[in-house]
Amino acid sequence: xxxxxxxLTLKRPGQTMKLGDLRLSDLMRLLRADDAPAPEYRPEDPxxxxxAYQRLxxxxxxxxxxxxxxxAAQRCANGRCGSAxxxxxxxxxxxxxxxxxxxxxxxxEIEELALRDWRxxxxxxxxxxxxxxxxxxxxLLPLRALALRT
Numbered sequence: 824x825x826x827x828x829x830x831l832t833l834k835r836p837g838q839t840m841k842l843g844d845l846r847l848s849d850l851m852r853l854l855r856a857d858d859a860p861a862p863e864y865r866p867e868d869p870x871x872x873x874x875a876y877q878r879l880x881x882x883x884x885x886x887x888x889x890x891x892x893x894x895a896a897q898r899c900a901n902g903r904c905g906s907a908x909x910x911x912x913x914x915x916x917x918x919x920x921x922x923x924x925x926x927x928x929x930x931x932e933i934e935e936l937a938l939r940d941w942r943x944x945x946x947x948x949x950x951x952x953x954x955x956x957x958x959x960x961x962x963l964l965p966l967r968a969l970a971l972r973t
Contacts, residue, residue: 908949912941926959927951
């Protein structure tokens with residue numbers, strides 16, 4: 824493509840030639856000038872699992888994956904949020920937060936409660952909201968027809 828780029832640039836800086844000004848034979852010659860063979864693709868076998876991972880049960884794998892997920896979420900936060908939960912709560916729209924606070928049965932001014940940071944909530948309130956999110960996820964995930972755009 825360098826040959827084509829050079830051909831389209833005129834002697835005067837800032838001006839370029841249009842592709843329509845080139846004859847087809849010239850364009851094809853310029854395109855062939857940069858034909859480099861593609862590197863040969865040789866798929867490699869994936870490396871064998873370390874011995875420690877080969878003996879893990881499904882449950883142990885799930886536990887390990889959860890640990891890795893928490894660790895990755897903390898690294899991705901870069902100190903902006905205390906945890907992945909704080910980041911997700913901050914990313915929710917306020918009307919969804921208000922609905923969750925209402926469903927969790929938390930007493931008080933719903934708008935003010937929904938605007939609080941995740942870390943500002945006491946653990947019982949956080950647990951109630953988590954329970955509602957899990958219940959909603961299990962109820963709403965199977966819905967397909969109601970989610971269609973008509």
